[in-house]
Amino acid sequence: MHLAGDFKVEMQPRRQAMSSSEKREGARWMIDLRKTVQALWHGEILWSCPMARYSTFKAGGPAAALIEPRSIEELASLVRGLREQKIKWMVVGGGSNILVTDEGFAGVVLHLGRAFGAIAEVDSQDGAVRVTVEAGCSLARLVNWCLEREFSGLEFAAGIPGSIGGAVVMNAGAWGREIGSLVEQVTVIDGAGNLVELAGASIPFRYRSWGLAEQVVAAVTLRLEKAARHEIEAQCHELARRRRGTQPLDKPSAGSFFKNPPDGPAAGKLIQDAGLKGYRIGDAMVSPKHANFIVNMGHATAGDILALMDVVLEKVAAMSGIWLEPEVRIIGDRQG
Ligand SMILES: Cc1cc2nc3c(=O)[nH]c(=O)nc-3n(C[C@H](O)[C@H](O)[C@H](O)COP(=O)(O)OP(=O)(O)OC[C@H]3O[C@@H](n4cnc5c(N)ncnc54)[C@H](O)[C@@H]3O)c2cc1C
Structure with a gap:
């Protein structure tokens, strides 16, 4: 982890290695999920799909499965079936306002794309x-x-x-x-x-x-x-x-990371005033061009981005008393 600036960052606790019984349980869960989803949908299913491909952040872990319905009828039938089978699901469009954690999303992503x-x-x-x-x-x-x-x-x-x-x-x-x-x-x-x-x-x-x-x-x-x-x-x-x-349009991001508070200065101004422009954790950086953009400098993990988000939240709160709210939708499990 590369740190810039003079702030202390708590490292995310390392994920403990899975025990063999947890691994067996995970494999059984995946086998059951495959059977159930294949019974609901006869088209293409992308298993363990890396969500970095579906996010403009170009970071993040996998979804257990990803499906692209081609019509409203197909979408409705999938939503009905997944609900009946009590399988977690969510919809993703352009992926320009999401961040999937490195641990990933243990469910089915319905991607609405060109079709x-x-x-x-x-x-x-x-x-x-x-x-x-x-x-x-x-x-x-x-x-x-x-x-x-x-x-x-x-x-x-x-x-x-x-x-x-x-x-x-x-x-x-x-x-x-x-x-x-x-x-x-x-x-x-x-x-x-x-x-x-x-x-x-x-x-x-x-x-x-x-x-x-x-x-x-x-x-x-x-x-x-x-x-x-x-x-x-x-x-x-x-x-x-x-x-x-x-805006730093030459680097992957999800646009403005935080919402502007209802009163007072914009989020970008608060982050800039906290001295965080250019602050970096791993390959995640607060853009020097626009402080409300967190950009991926190459190989940022979702963990890097979330650790940087935490620093911004804490530093801005300490300076201004304002707790910013992320605009980016954070999806999936997060360790630590
Ligand atoms: C460089 C850059 C600049 C940006 N500038 C702006 C800006 O000026 N103004 C602004 O408002 N935003 C901006 N954004 C953020 C983003 O582009 C918008 O919020 C965009 O409208 C999100 O659409 P999406 O399809 O990418 O949504 P996604 O990121 O795919 O999804 C966002 C949320 O919407 C849900 N969702 C998506 N599609 C559906 C659906 N069909 N039904 C139900 N839920 C759905 C998802 O589950 C998720 O919770 C910017 C992003 C980037 C990367």
Whole structure:
């Protein structure tokens, strides 16, 4: 572990080697999981799937299994089956706001990717347009699709990575705008695997959260408006330029690691004032360019990133009395 700066960091206790009976138990659990999941799903299953591949942090341990459903019906049936079999599961979109611990996720990841990416114009009237998009569509593709058709509203999202499903769940936003304000309707799969239509107005969107739990976003209808292409394009380019100027986009990260506190200075300012810019544990570093970004300098483990998160939390709290809240969703078991 490489430490910079003058702060003390508690080492994570080493994981004790597994006893042979624990190993046998683990193997039995995996055999049972394989049988159960194979009975539910006849398509491809990636076993012991390294989640670093599915996270923009490029770090993290494995998921016991990863499946990519190709339709809302397949997704609903998987959610229903996994729930009935009491198997832990979760959804991942672009993986741009998650960190899976090195110990990994002992369950099934449902990855909503390209196969879940249809976009369609529903209707337009008097300059207002409604667009429905499946949850796996990337925000980048959606922003471009809207630009081609001269649909305005999503310019603030130019440069935000990830999927539209993840954006709704995180209520992604930038430059004073949030996706929640554009949502007219969301098709969700509830915890029991039923398809339910939610009106946007009924969703309790708040800062970096849509305020709901245990619902999978399957598709979203957004309310946009017509505008001139050159205006939309100019806005997207300007915001992307500002992003490049202030964010370390050349290194893997999950964007802003911490939420901004409701009152007072932004998280980045607090971290900078705590003297932590450039502070490093292993290959995880507080970006010298933007203190609220933790970046992976090459081979950071999730443990490095989490140890650095702990240092930031403690140092900022000691300096300001503010306990920051991570925006990044931390998934899986954590030792120590
Ligand atoms: C360089 C960089 C810049 C960023 N800039 C911004 C920014 O300006 N503003 C901002 O708000 N964010 C920003 N982010 C964070 C991130 O891009 C957004 O939060 C994004 O919307 C997350 O989408 P995702 O598909 O990657 O979600 P994931 O990381 O895959 O998932 C995030 C959470 O949403 C859940 N989830 C994902 N899809 C679904 C679904 N279909 N149904 C139910 N739950 C789901 C996951 O279980 C997880 O809890 C940035 C990230 C990076 C790496």
